[in-house]
Amino acid sequence: MINQRKIFLKELQRIKGTQDILPEESYKWQFVEAITRRVMHRYHYLEMRTPVFEMTELFARGIGQLTDIVSKEMYTFADRGKKSLTLKPEMTAAIMRAFIEHKMYARQPVSKFYYIAPLFRQENPQAGRQRQFHQFGAELIGSSDARADAEIIDLAMQIFTEIGLNQLQLRLNSVGDADSRKAYREILKDYIRPRLDQYCPDCQRRFEDNPMRILDCKVETCTGLNQEAPKITYHLNQASQAHYSQVKDQLTRLGIPFTEDSSLVRGLDYYTHTVFEVTSGALGAQNAICGGGRYDLLAEELGGQPAPAVGFAAGMERTIMVAEAQGLSLGRIPAVDVFLAALGEQAQNEALIWLKKLRATGLHAETDFQNRSVKAQMREANRLEARFVILMGDNELERGVLTIKDMQQSSQEEIAAADVPGYLQQKTGNGDDRA
RNA sequence: GUGGAUGUAGCUCAGUUGGUUAGAGCAUCAGAUUGUGGCUCUGGGGGUCGUGGGUUCAAAUCCCAUCAUCCACCCCA
Numbered sequence: 001m002i003n004q005r006k007i008f009l010k011e012l013q014r015i016k017g018t019q020d021i022l023p024e025e026s027y028k029w030q031f032v033e034a035i036t037r038r039v040m041h042r043y044h045y046l047e048m049r050t051p052v053f054e055m056t057e058l059f060a061r062g063i064g065q066l067t068d069i070v071s072k073e074m075y076t077f078a079d080r081g082k083k084s085l086t087l088k089p090e091m092t093a094a095i096m097r098a099f100i101e102h103k104m105y106a107r108q109p110v111s112k113f114y115y116i117a118p119l120f121r122q123e124n125p126q127a128g129r130q131r132q133f134h135q136f137g138a139e140l141i142g143s144s145d146a147r148a149d150a151e152i153i154d155l156a157m158q159i160f161t162e163i164g165l166n167q168l169q170l171r172l173n174s175v176g177d178a179d180s181r182k183a184y185r186e187i188l189k190d191y192i193r194p195r196l197d198q199y200c201p202d203c204q205r206r207f208e209d210n211p212m213r214i215l216d217c218k219v220e221t222c223t224g225l226n227q228e229a230p231k232i233t234y235h236l237n238q239a240s241q242a243h244y245s246q247v248k249d250q251l252t253r254l255g256i257p258f259t260e261d262s263s264l265v266r267g268l269d270y271y272t273h274t275v276f277e278v279t280s281g282a283l284g285a286q287n288a289i290c291g292g293g294r295y296d297l298l299a300e301e302l303g304g305q306p307a308p309a310v311g312f313a314a315g316m317e318r319t320i321m322v323a324e325a326q327g328l329s330l331g332r333i334p335a336v337d338v339f340l341a342a343l344g345e346q347a348q349n350e351a352l353i354w355l356k357k358l359r360a361t362g363l364h365a366e367t368d369f370q371n372r373s374v375k376a377q378m379r380e381a382n383r384l385e386a387r388f389v390i391l392m393g394d395n396e397l398e399r400g401v402l403t404i405k406d407m408q409q410s411s412q413e414e415i416a417a418a419d420v421p422g423y424l425q426q427k428t429g430n431g432d433d434r435a
Numbered sequence: 436g437u438g439g440a441u442g443u444a445g446c447u448c449a450g451u452u453g454g455u456u457a458g459a460g461c462a463u464c465a466g467a468u469u470g471u472g473g474c475u476c477u478g479g480g481g482g483u484c485g486u487g488g489g490u491u492c493a494a495a496u497c498c499c500a501u502c503a504u505c506c507a508c509c510c511c512a
Binding site for chain 1: 436465466468469471473504505506507511
Protein backbone atom coordinates (compact mmCIF):
# COMPACT_ATOMS: atom_id res chain seq x y z
CA MET A 1 0.00 0.00 0.00
CA ILE A 2 2.84 2.36 0.81
CA ASN A 3 4.30 1.68 -2.60
CA GLN A 4 0.93 2.31 -4.22
CA ARG A 5 0.69 5.67 -2.54
CA LYS A 6 4.14 6.55 -3.73
CA ILE A 7 3.26 5.64 -7.27
CA PHE A 8 0.14 7.77 -7.08
CA LEU A 9 1.94 10.81 -5.79
CA LYS A 10 4.68 10.59 -8.34
CA GLU A 11 2.93 9.52 -11.48
CA LEU A 12 -0.81 9.85 -11.30
CA GLN A 13 -1.22 13.47 -10.40
CA ARG A 14 -3.16 15.71 -12.74
CA ILE A 15 -1.00 17.05 -15.48
CA LYS A 16 0.63 20.44 -15.28
CA GLY A 17 -1.67 23.32 -16.02
CA THR A 18 -4.89 21.35 -15.62
CA GLN A 19 -7.40 21.67 -12.87
CA ASP A 20 -9.98 19.56 -11.10
CA ILE A 21 -13.05 21.65 -10.55
CA LEU A 22 -14.33 20.32 -7.24
CA PRO A 23 -17.95 20.63 -6.06
CA GLU A 24 -17.08 23.66 -3.95
CA GLU A 25 -16.09 25.40 -7.20
CA SER A 26 -18.23 23.81 -9.88
CA TYR A 27 -21.44 25.46 -8.78
CA LYS A 28 -19.83 28.81 -9.63
CA TRP A 29 -19.11 27.58 -13.12
CA GLN A 30 -22.69 26.44 -13.51
CA PHE A 31 -23.86 29.87 -12.41
CA VAL A 32 -21.69 31.70 -14.94
CA GLU A 33 -22.60 29.23 -17.66
CA ALA A 34 -26.31 29.66 -16.94
CA ILE A 35 -26.08 33.44 -17.28
CA THR A 36 -24.02 33.06 -20.43
CA ARG A 37 -26.58 30.78 -22.06
CA ARG A 38 -29.46 32.95 -20.98
CA VAL A 39 -28.00 36.10 -22.50
CA MET A 40 -26.79 34.31 -25.63
CA HIS A 41 -30.27 32.99 -26.23
CA ARG A 42 -31.80 36.41 -25.66
CA TYR A 43 -29.54 37.78 -28.41
CA HIS A 44 -30.51 34.72 -30.42
CA TYR A 45 -27.12 33.10 -30.66
CA LEU A 46 -27.45 29.32 -30.76
CA GLU A 47 -25.03 26.80 -29.38
CA MET A 48 -22.48 25.04 -31.57
CA ARG A 49 -20.48 22.13 -30.18
CA THR A 50 -17.50 20.84 -32.08
CA PRO A 51 -15.02 18.01 -31.35
CA VAL A 52 -12.16 18.68 -28.94
CA PHE A 53 -9.67 17.79 -31.66
CA GLU A 54 -9.31 18.73 -35.29
CA MET A 55 -6.90 18.27 -38.16
CA THR A 56 -3.74 20.18 -37.29
CA GLU A 57 -3.90 21.89 -40.65
CA LEU A 58 -7.10 23.70 -39.66
CA PHE A 59 -5.33 25.71 -36.99
CA ALA A 60 -2.13 26.13 -38.93
CA ARG A 61 -4.07 27.77 -41.75
CA GLY A 62 -6.70 29.47 -39.65
CA ILE A 63 -4.67 30.98 -36.86
CA GLY A 64 -1.42 31.48 -38.78
CA GLN A 65 1.80 29.50 -38.94
CA LEU A 66 3.82 32.26 -37.38
CA THR A 67 1.69 32.82 -34.32
CA ASP A 68 2.96 31.54 -31.00
CA ILE A 69 -0.13 29.40 -30.65
CA VAL A 70 0.65 27.39 -33.76
CA SER A 71 4.42 27.49 -33.67
CA LYS A 72 4.91 26.31 -30.11
CA GLU A 73 1.79 25.88 -28.01
CA MET A 74 -0.41 23.26 -29.63
CA TYR A 75 -1.06 19.76 -28.32
CA THR A 76 -0.44 17.89 -31.56
CA PHE A 77 -0.29 14.13 -31.99
CA ALA A 78 -0.60 11.50 -34.68
CA ASP A 79 -3.54 9.10 -34.70
CA ARG A 80 -3.24 5.51 -35.88
CA GLY A 81 -3.71 6.54 -39.46
CA LYS A 82 -0.77 8.92 -39.02
CA LYS A 83 -2.99 11.94 -39.44
CA SER A 84 -1.78 14.91 -37.47
CA LEU A 85 -4.44 15.96 -34.99
CA THR A 86 -4.51 18.83 -32.54
CA LEU A 87 -6.49 19.60 -29.41
CA LYS A 88 -8.33 22.86 -30.13
CA PRO A 89 -6.31 25.86 -28.98
CA GLU A 90 -9.18 28.21 -29.82
CA MET A 91 -12.74 27.97 -31.06
CA THR A 92 -13.14 30.30 -34.02
CA ALA A 93 -11.37 28.15 -36.59
CA ALA A 94 -13.39 25.13 -35.48
CA ILE A 95 -16.69 26.99 -35.72
CA MET A 96 -15.79 28.26 -39.16
CA ARG A 97 -14.80 24.77 -40.25
CA ALA A 98 -18.17 23.41 -39.15
CA PHE A 99 -19.95 26.35 -40.77
CA ILE A 100 -18.29 25.59 -44.09
CA GLU A 101 -18.57 21.82 -43.79
CA HIS A 102 -22.31 21.94 -43.20
CA LYS A 103 -22.78 24.62 -45.85
CA MET A 104 -24.56 26.75 -43.34
CA TYR A 105 -24.08 29.83 -45.53
CA ALA A 106 -26.72 28.28 -47.80
CA ARG A 107 -29.39 28.15 -45.11
CA GLN A 108 -29.59 31.80 -44.20
CA PRO A 109 -27.49 34.87 -44.90
CA VAL A 110 -26.43 35.42 -41.30
CA SER A 111 -25.61 32.74 -38.72
CA LYS A 112 -25.03 33.37 -35.04
CA PHE A 113 -23.35 30.80 -32.79
CA TYR A 114 -22.12 30.60 -29.24
CA TYR A 115 -20.02 28.05 -27.41
CA ILE A 116 -18.69 27.13 -23.99
CA ALA A 117 -15.71 24.86 -24.47
CA PRO A 118 -12.41 23.57 -23.08
CA LEU A 119 -9.33 24.59 -25.01
CA PHE A 120 -5.70 23.53 -24.83
CA ARG A 121 -2.43 25.40 -25.11
CA GLN A 122 0.92 24.13 -23.95
CA GLU A 123 2.14 27.22 -22.15
CA ASN A 124 3.68 27.58 -18.73
CA PRO A 125 0.89 28.09 -16.22
CA GLN A 126 0.55 31.27 -14.20
CA ALA A 127 -2.24 33.30 -12.66
CA GLY A 128 -5.20 33.14 -15.03
CA ARG A 129 -3.48 30.79 -17.44
CA GLN A 130 -3.94 27.03 -17.63
CA ARG A 131 -3.00 24.47 -20.23
CA GLN A 132 -6.58 23.33 -20.31
CA PHE A 133 -8.73 26.41 -20.00
CA HIS A 134 -12.28 27.30 -20.89
CA GLN A 135 -13.79 29.96 -23.03
CA PHE A 136 -17.27 31.08 -23.84
CA GLY A 137 -17.76 33.13 -26.95
CA ALA A 138 -19.90 34.01 -29.91
CA GLU A 139 -19.47 34.30 -33.66
CA LEU A 140 -21.65 36.21 -36.09
CA ILE A 141 -20.99 35.02 -39.63
CA GLY A 142 -22.31 36.58 -42.83
CA SER A 143 -22.41 40.29 -42.14
CA SER A 144 -19.80 42.96 -42.73
CA ASP A 145 -22.07 45.59 -41.21
CA ALA A 146 -20.57 47.60 -38.36
CA ARG A 147 -23.69 46.83 -36.38
CA ALA A 148 -22.57 43.21 -36.26
CA ASP A 149 -19.28 44.28 -34.62
CA ALA A 150 -21.26 46.38 -32.17
CA GLU A 151 -23.68 43.60 -31.30
CA ILE A 152 -20.82 41.21 -30.57
CA ILE A 153 -19.20 43.73 -28.23
CA ASP A 154 -22.53 44.56 -26.64
CA LEU A 155 -23.25 40.88 -26.12
CA ALA A 156 -19.93 40.27 -24.38
CA MET A 157 -20.37 43.30 -22.15
CA GLN A 158 -23.96 42.35 -21.37
CA ILE A 159 -22.90 38.94 -20.11
CA PHE A 160 -20.26 40.51 -17.87
CA THR A 161 -22.81 43.01 -16.62
CA GLU A 162 -25.35 40.33 -15.77
CA ILE A 163 -22.71 38.34 -13.92
CA GLY A 164 -22.12 41.52 -11.96
CA LEU A 165 -18.63 42.48 -13.11
CA ASN A 166 -17.80 46.13 -13.06
CA GLN A 167 -14.82 48.36 -13.75
CA LEU A 168 -13.92 46.55 -16.92
CA GLN A 169 -12.06 48.42 -19.62
CA LEU A 170 -12.94 48.00 -23.27
CA ARG A 171 -10.09 48.78 -25.63
CA LEU A 172 -10.75 49.15 -29.31
CA ASN A 173 -8.67 49.41 -32.44
CA SER A 174 -8.83 48.71 -36.14
CA VAL A 175 -6.20 46.78 -38.02
CA GLY A 176 -7.87 47.58 -41.33
CA ASP A 177 -8.56 45.37 -44.29
CA ALA A 178 -5.88 43.42 -46.14
CA ASP A 179 -4.88 46.37 -48.32
CA SER A 180 -4.67 48.81 -45.45
CA ARG A 181 -2.70 46.36 -43.42
CA LYS A 182 -0.21 45.68 -46.18
CA ALA A 183 0.42 49.36 -46.78
CA TYR A 184 0.70 50.15 -43.09
CA ARG A 185 3.10 47.30 -42.54
CA GLU A 186 5.59 48.95 -44.85
CA ILE A 187 5.10 52.38 -43.29
CA LEU A 188 5.70 50.87 -39.87
CA LYS A 189 8.79 48.99 -40.98
CA ASP A 190 10.18 52.18 -42.46
CA TYR A 191 9.77 53.83 -39.08
CA ILE A 192 11.31 50.97 -37.11
CA ARG A 193 14.16 50.05 -39.44
CA PRO A 194 16.52 52.94 -38.56
CA ARG A 195 16.18 52.21 -34.82
CA LEU A 196 15.78 48.46 -34.95
CA ASP A 197 18.95 47.85 -32.98
CA GLN A 198 17.48 49.78 -30.04
CA TYR A 199 14.52 47.40 -29.77
CA CYS A 200 14.54 44.28 -27.59
CA PRO A 201 15.67 40.99 -29.14
CA ASP A 202 12.08 39.74 -29.34
CA CYS A 203 11.03 42.76 -31.33
CA GLN A 204 14.02 42.42 -33.63
CA ARG A 205 12.92 38.90 -34.32
CA ARG A 206 9.33 40.09 -34.98
CA PHE A 207 10.43 42.74 -37.43
CA GLU A 208 10.17 40.59 -40.54
CA ASP A 209 7.43 38.16 -39.53
CA ASN A 210 4.97 40.31 -37.66
CA PRO A 211 6.05 43.93 -37.29
CA MET A 212 2.66 45.03 -35.96
CA ARG A 213 3.18 42.95 -32.89
CA ILE A 214 6.13 45.17 -31.97
CA LEU A 215 3.57 47.82 -31.08
CA ASP A 216 2.24 45.56 -28.37
CA CYS A 217 5.62 44.96 -26.72
CA LYS A 218 5.72 45.69 -23.00
CA VAL A 219 9.47 46.24 -22.72
CA GLU A 220 9.98 49.80 -21.56
CA THR A 221 12.51 50.88 -24.20
CA CYS A 222 10.23 49.49 -26.89
CA THR A 223 7.12 51.25 -25.62
CA GLY A 224 9.20 54.43 -25.57
CA LEU A 225 10.30 53.96 -29.15
CA ASN A 226 6.74 53.14 -30.14
CA GLN A 227 5.42 56.45 -28.82
CA GLU A 228 6.30 58.15 -32.09
CA ALA A 229 5.39 55.23 -34.34
CA PRO A 230 2.82 55.87 -37.04
CA LYS A 231 -0.63 54.74 -35.92
CA ILE A 232 -2.56 52.38 -38.14
CA THR A 233 -5.76 54.27 -37.61
CA TYR A 234 -4.20 57.20 -39.50
CA HIS A 235 -3.24 54.93 -42.36
CA LEU A 236 -6.44 53.09 -43.04
CA ASN A 237 -7.94 53.25 -46.48
CA GLN A 238 -11.31 54.84 -46.90
CA ALA A 239 -13.40 51.69 -46.53
CA SER A 240 -11.56 50.65 -43.38
CA GLN A 241 -11.78 54.15 -42.00
CA ALA A 242 -15.53 54.22 -42.57
CA HIS A 243 -16.10 50.86 -40.96
CA TYR A 244 -14.11 51.81 -37.91
CA SER A 245 -15.99 55.04 -37.35
CA GLN A 246 -19.32 53.28 -37.80
CA VAL A 247 -18.40 50.77 -35.13
CA LYS A 248 -17.43 53.57 -32.77
CA ASP A 249 -20.67 55.36 -33.57
CA GLN A 250 -22.74 52.27 -32.84
CA LEU A 251 -20.96 51.70 -29.52
CA THR A 252 -21.59 55.29 -28.57
CA ARG A 253 -25.27 54.92 -29.39
CA LEU A 254 -25.37 51.82 -27.21
CA GLY A 255 -23.78 53.74 -24.38
CA ILE A 256 -20.82 51.40 -24.21
CA PRO A 257 -17.69 53.27 -23.13
CA PHE A 258 -14.44 52.35 -24.86
CA THR A 259 -10.87 53.52 -25.21
CA GLU A 260 -9.13 53.65 -28.53
CA ASP A 261 -5.74 51.99 -28.32
CA SER A 262 -3.58 51.97 -31.39
CA SER A 263 -1.18 49.51 -29.74
CA LEU A 264 -3.87 46.84 -29.56
CA VAL A 265 -2.81 44.12 -31.97
CA ARG A 266 -4.24 40.72 -31.46
CA GLY A 267 -2.12 37.63 -31.80
CA LEU A 268 -4.16 35.73 -34.32
CA ASP A 269 -3.49 36.41 -37.97
CA TYR A 270 -7.07 36.28 -39.14
CA TYR A 271 -8.21 39.59 -37.72
CA THR A 272 -9.29 42.41 -40.03
CA HIS A 273 -10.85 45.75 -39.19
CA THR A 274 -12.17 45.75 -35.64
CA VAL A 275 -10.14 44.28 -32.79
CA PHE A 276 -11.02 44.70 -29.14
CA GLU A 277 -10.07 43.49 -25.72
CA VAL A 278 -11.74 43.70 -22.33
CA THR A 279 -9.39 43.92 -19.36
CA SER A 280 -9.74 44.02 -15.60
CA GLY A 281 -7.41 45.43 -12.99
CA ALA A 282 -8.49 42.62 -10.68
CA LEU A 283 -6.41 40.10 -12.60
CA GLY A 284 -2.64 39.66 -12.51
CA ALA A 285 -0.37 40.02 -15.48
CA GLN A 286 -2.86 38.17 -17.67
CA ASN A 287 -5.46 40.90 -17.43
CA ALA A 288 -7.52 40.21 -20.54
CA ILE A 289 -10.88 38.68 -19.74
CA CYS A 290 -12.16 38.81 -23.29
CA GLY A 291 -10.82 39.43 -26.77
CA GLY A 292 -12.24 39.47 -30.21
CA GLY A 293 -12.68 41.18 -33.50
CA ARG A 294 -13.61 40.86 -37.12
CA TYR A 295 -12.18 38.12 -39.32
CA ASP A 296 -13.45 38.60 -42.84
CA LEU A 297 -10.77 36.47 -44.51
CA LEU A 298 -10.93 33.31 -42.44
CA ALA A 299 -13.70 31.53 -44.35
CA GLU A 300 -11.77 31.85 -47.60
CA GLU A 301 -8.51 30.92 -45.93
CA LEU A 302 -10.14 27.66 -44.89
CA GLY A 303 -11.38 26.98 -48.39
CA GLY A 304 -14.95 28.15 -48.02
CA GLN A 305 -17.01 30.80 -49.73
CA PRO A 306 -15.96 34.25 -48.58
CA ALA A 307 -17.93 35.16 -45.46
CA PRO A 308 -17.40 38.23 -43.33
CA ALA A 309 -17.55 37.47 -39.64
CA VAL A 310 -16.97 38.89 -36.20
CA GLY A 311 -16.73 37.28 -32.78
CA PHE A 312 -15.42 37.33 -29.24
CA ALA A 313 -13.95 34.83 -26.80
CA ALA A 314 -13.91 35.21 -23.02
CA GLY A 315 -11.94 33.24 -20.45
CA MET A 316 -14.14 31.36 -17.97
CA GLU A 317 -11.38 31.07 -15.37
CA ARG A 318 -10.56 34.74 -15.64
CA THR A 319 -14.21 35.77 -15.53
CA ILE A 320 -14.66 33.82 -12.32
CA MET A 321 -11.44 35.29 -10.91
CA VAL A 322 -12.69 38.83 -11.50
CA ALA A 323 -16.08 38.01 -10.01
CA GLU A 324 -14.50 36.58 -6.88
CA ALA A 325 -12.08 39.49 -6.55
CA GLN A 326 -15.17 41.69 -6.52
CA GLY A 327 -16.71 39.56 -3.80
CA LEU A 328 -19.65 38.51 -5.93
CA SER A 329 -21.48 35.39 -4.86
CA LEU A 330 -21.81 33.06 -7.81
CA GLY A 331 -24.78 30.89 -6.96
CA ARG A 332 -24.65 28.37 -4.16
CA ILE A 333 -24.32 24.69 -3.45
CA PRO A 334 -27.78 23.10 -3.67
CA ALA A 335 -29.45 23.05 -0.27
CA VAL A 336 -30.71 19.89 1.42
CA ASP A 337 -34.40 20.21 2.24
CA VAL A 338 -34.75 17.08 4.25
CA PHE A 339 -32.38 14.59 5.85
CA LEU A 340 -33.78 11.15 6.60
CA ALA A 341 -32.36 9.65 9.78
CA ALA A 342 -33.15 5.94 9.75
CA LEU A 343 -32.78 4.13 13.05
CA GLY A 344 -32.51 0.39 13.08
CA GLU A 345 -32.54 -2.26 10.45
CA GLN A 346 -36.20 -2.04 9.55
CA ALA A 347 -36.04 1.71 9.02
CA GLN A 348 -32.89 1.41 6.97
CA ASN A 349 -34.71 -0.95 4.67
CA GLU A 350 -37.44 1.62 4.25
CA ALA A 351 -35.06 4.55 3.78
CA LEU A 352 -34.38 4.46 0.05
CA ILE A 353 -38.00 4.09 -0.96
CA TRP A 354 -38.85 7.02 1.26
CA LEU A 355 -36.09 9.13 -0.23
CA LYS A 356 -37.35 8.27 -3.68
CA LYS A 357 -40.85 9.33 -2.70
CA LEU A 358 -39.58 12.65 -1.33
CA ARG A 359 -37.32 13.30 -4.27
CA ALA A 360 -40.20 12.62 -6.64
CA THR A 361 -41.91 15.69 -5.22
CA GLY A 362 -38.84 17.76 -6.03
CA LEU A 363 -37.39 17.88 -2.53
CA HIS A 364 -33.64 17.64 -2.12
CA ALA A 365 -33.37 14.65 0.17
CA GLU A 366 -30.34 12.96 1.72
CA THR A 367 -29.69 10.19 4.21
CA ASP A 368 -26.87 8.48 6.10
CA PHE A 369 -25.02 5.61 4.50
CA GLN A 370 -22.93 4.46 7.44
CA ASN A 371 -25.32 2.99 10.03
CA ARG A 372 -24.52 5.76 12.37
CA SER A 373 -26.11 6.78 15.65
CA VAL A 374 -28.98 9.25 15.77
CA LYS A 375 -26.64 11.81 17.17
CA ALA A 376 -24.17 11.34 14.33
CA GLN A 377 -26.98 11.54 11.80
CA MET A 378 -28.29 14.73 13.37
CA ARG A 379 -24.81 16.19 13.25
CA GLU A 380 -24.58 15.26 9.60
CA ALA A 381 -27.97 16.85 8.92
CA ASN A 382 -26.79 19.98 10.64
CA ARG A 383 -23.55 20.05 8.69
CA LEU A 384 -25.57 19.84 5.48
CA GLU A 385 -27.80 22.65 6.76
CA ALA A 386 -30.84 20.47 6.16
CA ARG A 387 -34.07 22.33 6.78
CA PHE A 388 -35.89 19.28 8.14
CA VAL A 389 -34.94 15.91 9.54
CA ILE A 390 -37.21 12.89 9.35
CA LEU A 391 -36.67 10.52 12.23
CA MET A 392 -37.71 7.03 11.31
CA GLY A 393 -37.34 4.31 13.91
CA ASP A 394 -39.18 1.20 15.06
CA ASN A 395 -41.21 3.47 17.25
CA GLU A 396 -42.57 5.42 14.28
CA LEU A 397 -42.89 2.47 11.92
CA GLU A 398 -45.13 0.58 14.36
CA ARG A 399 -47.54 3.47 14.54
CA GLY A 400 -47.44 4.52 10.89
CA VAL A 401 -46.07 7.99 11.63
CA LEU A 402 -42.81 9.85 11.12
CA THR A 403 -41.18 12.39 13.39
CA ILE A 404 -40.39 15.58 11.53
CA LYS A 405 -37.90 17.92 13.13
CA ASP A 406 -37.62 21.52 12.01
CA MET A 407 -33.92 22.27 12.39
CA GLN A 408 -34.35 26.01 12.47
CA GLN A 409 -37.13 26.04 15.04
CA SER A 410 -35.73 23.09 16.98
CA SER A 411 -39.28 21.80 17.18
CA GLN A 412 -40.63 18.46 16.11
CA GLU A 413 -43.94 16.76 15.57
CA GLU A 414 -45.32 13.43 14.48
CA ILE A 415 -47.04 13.29 11.12
CA ALA A 416 -48.97 10.41 9.60
CA ALA A 417 -46.54 8.74 7.22
CA ALA A 418 -48.75 9.19 4.17
CA ASP A 419 -48.97 12.95 4.76
CA VAL A 420 -45.25 13.54 5.06
CA PRO A 421 -44.32 14.37 1.45
CA GLY A 422 -47.15 16.87 1.16
CA TYR A 423 -46.36 18.33 4.55
CA LEU A 424 -42.70 18.90 3.68
CA GLN A 425 -43.49 20.23 0.25
CA GLN A 426 -45.72 22.82 1.79
CA LYS A 427 -43.25 23.71 4.55
CA THR A 428 -40.33 24.19 2.18
CA GLY A 429 -42.28 26.42 -0.18
CA ASN A 430 -42.80 24.25 -3.19
CA GLY A 431 -40.12 21.65 -3.54
CA ASP A 432 -39.46 22.37 -7.15
CA ASP A 433 -36.17 21.76 -8.90
CA ARG A 434 -34.43 24.94 -7.89
CA ALA A 435 -30.66 25.00 -8.28
C1' G B 436 11.59 27.52 -23.21
C1' U B 437 13.64 31.24 -19.19
C1' G B 438 13.73 33.54 -14.19
C1' G B 439 12.18 34.06 -8.91
C1' A B 440 9.63 32.14 -4.60
C1' U B 441 7.58 28.03 -2.00
C1' G B 442 7.00 22.51 -0.63
C1' U B 443 5.78 19.99 7.33
C1' A B 444 -1.59 16.39 9.02
C1' G B 445 -7.54 16.99 4.63
C1' C B 446 -6.82 22.86 5.05
C1' U B 447 -3.98 27.27 7.11
C1' C B 448 0.59 27.32 9.38
C1' A B 449 4.50 27.00 13.86
C1' G B 450 9.01 24.27 14.48
C1' U B 451 15.02 28.43 18.04
C1' U B 452 22.36 28.12 16.80
C1' G B 453 21.15 20.62 13.55
C1' G B 454 19.61 17.20 19.35
C1' U B 455 16.25 12.20 21.09
C1' U B 456 8.40 10.41 21.10
C1' A B 457 7.37 16.72 14.83
C1' G B 458 3.23 20.62 17.12
C1' A B 459 -1.19 24.23 16.96
C1' G B 460 -5.84 26.01 14.99
C1' C B 461 -9.66 24.47 11.77
C1' A B 462 -11.80 20.02 9.70
C1' U B 463 -12.96 14.82 10.81
C1' C B 464 -14.51 10.71 14.26
C1' A B 465 -16.16 9.26 19.18
C1' G B 466 -17.77 10.25 24.21
C1' A B 467 -20.10 13.60 27.98
C1' U B 468 -26.47 13.09 26.38
C1' U B 469 -27.69 4.08 25.47
C1' G B 470 -33.79 8.08 19.84
C1' U B 471 -31.91 14.17 18.73
C1' G B 472 -27.85 18.93 15.59
C1' G B 473 -25.61 23.85 16.58
C1' C B 474 -22.47 26.00 21.93
C1' U B 475 -19.10 23.83 25.51
C1' C B 476 -15.82 20.09 27.51
C1' U B 477 -12.90 15.41 26.97
C1' G B 478 -10.52 12.03 23.97
C1' G B 479 -9.13 9.47 19.22
C1' G B 480 -7.45 8.82 14.23
C1' G B 481 -4.52 11.14 10.65
C1' G B 482 2.69 12.95 8.85
C1' U B 483 8.33 7.86 5.34
C1' C B 484 8.56 16.82 7.08
C1' G B 485 7.72 16.73 -1.87
C1' U B 486 11.40 12.87 -3.72
C1' G B 487 16.52 10.94 -4.15
C1' G B 488 21.40 11.37 -2.61
C1' G B 489 25.30 13.70 0.53
C1' U B 490 27.60 15.90 5.23
C1' U B 491 27.12 14.45 10.57
C1' C B 492 27.27 10.52 16.44
C1' A B 493 22.49 12.97 15.08
C1' A B 494 18.86 16.30 9.49
C1' A B 495 12.10 19.00 8.98
C1' U B 496 16.62 22.13 9.88
C1' C B 497 23.01 22.22 6.28
C1' C B 498 24.69 20.89 0.85
C1' C B 499 23.54 18.90 -4.17
C1' A B 500 20.11 17.06 -7.59
C1' U B 501 15.21 16.26 -9.02
C1' C B 502 9.88 16.82 -9.13
C1' A B 503 5.65 19.74 -8.14
C1' U B 504 3.06 24.25 -7.14
C1' C B 505 2.72 29.53 -7.34
C1' C B 506 4.23 34.14 -9.54
C1' A B 507 6.61 36.56 -13.61
C1' C B 508 8.84 36.80 -18.84
C1' C B 509 7.30 35.34 -23.92
C1' C B 510 2.34 35.15 -25.63
C1' C B 511 -2.64 34.99 -24.84
C1' A B 512 -8.73 34.11 -22.77
